[in-house]
Amino acid sequence: MxxxxxxxxxxxxxxxxxxRAIVDEELQLWKRKGKELAEVQLTIEGEEIVVKAVERSPIKRVxxxxxxxxxxxxxxxxxxxELSDRRAHI
Structure with a gap:
């Protein structure tokens, strides 16, 4: 989702x-750090929800x-x- x-x-x-509450909280946390959130993985361990957050890659294609x-x-x-007209030559 x-x-x-x-x-x-x-x-x-x-x-x-x-x-939704966890995602909103993570977005605020990551924004304060100056980073972008890409994915949140939520699992249940006992009575707790474990949150694993993944950063969006800062790599850009040049x-x-x-x-x-x-x-x-x-x-x-x-x-x-010009870029869209390029053809791959193998």
Whole structure:
């Protein structure tokens, strides 16, 4: 399930209300740290809910088009077209 753009994997027995509260709490915690939350895994151990949180990868793909290095989100429409026209040669 996806809640607030975060993938959630939870064992049965954890209510949706509990899941939403945990995700909201984790999002606030990670935001204070300056990091992005990608996934929350919830398991039950005895009477407790164990929370495992996974960070969204800060790695960005850098491309070289006509000699310039940049991320794809900064390409203008001509460079985006050039990228989509590329063919893999094996």
């Amino acid at each position: 996806i809640i607030r753009d975060v993938k959630v994997v939870a064992e049965s027995g954890i209510t949706e209300e509990e899941i 491309r070289r088009i006509t000699g310039y290095l940049s991320t794809e989100d900064r390409f203008n429409s001509a460079k985006q077209a």
